[in-house]
Amino acid sequence: MNSYPFGSQVPKSFPAYPRSEFDLESGTAIKRTRKPKNSTFHPFRMIRSFGNRLHHFLKIHPLMGLLLVLSLVVTLFMVFSLFGTPYGVQSGYVKAEMGFDDYPFAKLHNLVMVAGHSVYTSSSCGKIEKEDSWFLESYQKNPGQAATFVAHIHEGIEIVAQDDSALLLFSGGETRRDAGPRSEAQSYWAVADTKGWFGKEESVKWRALTEEHARDSFENLLFSVCRFRELTGTYPQNITVVGYDFKEKRFAHLHRSAIGFPESRFFYAGTPATSNAKAAALKGEELVRTQFQRDPYGCKGSLYNKKLKRDPFHRSIPYPNGCPEIEGLFKYCGPTPYPGELPWS
Incomplete structure (x- = not known):
């Protein structure tokens, strides 16, 4: 009969599962499920975080910030020019194109x-x-x-x-x-x-x-x-x-x-x-x-x-x-x- 010193290596028939539990009846390891981190959505925290990052960015790159603002204004102007009237018409003609x-x-x-x-x-x-x-x-x-x-x-x-x-x-x-x-x-x-x-x-x-x-x-x-x-x-x-x-x-x-x-x-x-x-x-x-x-x-x-x-x-x-x-x-x-x-x- 082989004897194994207490606390030495684990027998080959019982492989080590350092982060699992072993099911003696089935001979399989049972993986432990980690508890997920708190996944609650916090929009206000995200907005505050984004605002802080944006503020920091603008302090470091003021010229880039100005260009971003101007781009946003131009984009909004183009959108309202196209869709600001009921039919997106031009030249003062207020009726939709009709067949x-x-x-x-x-x-x-x-x-x-x-x-x-x-x-x-x-x-x-x-x-x-x-x-x-x-x-x-x-x-x-x-x-x-x-x-x-x-x-x-x-x-x-x-x-x-x-x-x-x-x-x-x-x-x-x-x-x-x-x-x-x-x-x-x-x-x-x-x-x-x-x-x-x-x-x-x-x-x-x-x-x-x-x-x-x-x-x-x-x-x-x-x-x-x-x-x-x-x-x-x-x-x-x-x-x-x-x-x-x-x-x-x-x-x-x-x-x-x-x-x-x-x-x-x-x-x-x-x-x-x-x-x-x-x-x-x-x-x-x-x-x-x-x-x-x-x-x-x-x-x-x-x-x-x-x-x-x-x-x-x-x-x-x-x-x-x-x-x-x-x-x-x-x-x-x-x-x-x-x-x-x-x-x-």
Whole structure:
């Protein structure tokens, strides 16, 4: 029998496991599991530690710290420049890029514009053709004046009813302080609706809308062209203006020329003024035409001041946001036609 001195080497059948326990039954070693260190996450300690290290770094390398700060500022500026607006747009155009199919009236190609002349103020829609149902200027207070407004509305509806590709726009802003914040355009649309669209509701109502910012006849035309672009995604192939017959020269020659629209694609549908006001209307129209001949864009002098008075509620004009291709035309002010390129020229 071999004897082994006490405390000498361990028998070969029982290998030494200095950091384990031995299972006598299985003959295997049992490893002891170390207790993990405290793994609790301490964000404030981490932030404090990072801050201390950063402070120490900046004391040693102040120039490097300045460069890091400048880089951070530049990065933030670039991020906000790209994503600071709802659509990341540029050049003042606030609408998102839209595809042709995204426009609600993309299949319509011709514009029919009815120029507004007054605001309907009556609470009773049954008095549409009564002068006291409209807010009238002193020169408009003539018997039968209200009926001429209704005639314009009717004429516009009839023209659109005969053209399946036409969009009808009633144009005119909130031009009368005492009439309240009601636009001429909304007044005309409401009258058309009350009249049942003169029997053409099914074919016309769905494509009859408003342009509610124009303050004079030139803006009736220009703003309606921009509004057409907002709704269809394109500019009109043909334009028809509905108004008083004595204003045809103003629209068909002066205003059309000012926006450079082709004469062959521009039409005017005129209805007569009241017989007792015709002489005064013709005299006044001659004066206005002379003013527009000198100032085709109504951007200075008496025409400009008149527009300011026709904006009693200081409405912000959204154009040319909806028609960026003619932004230059909106900004132009001169005695000669706009020299830049236009989508329809």
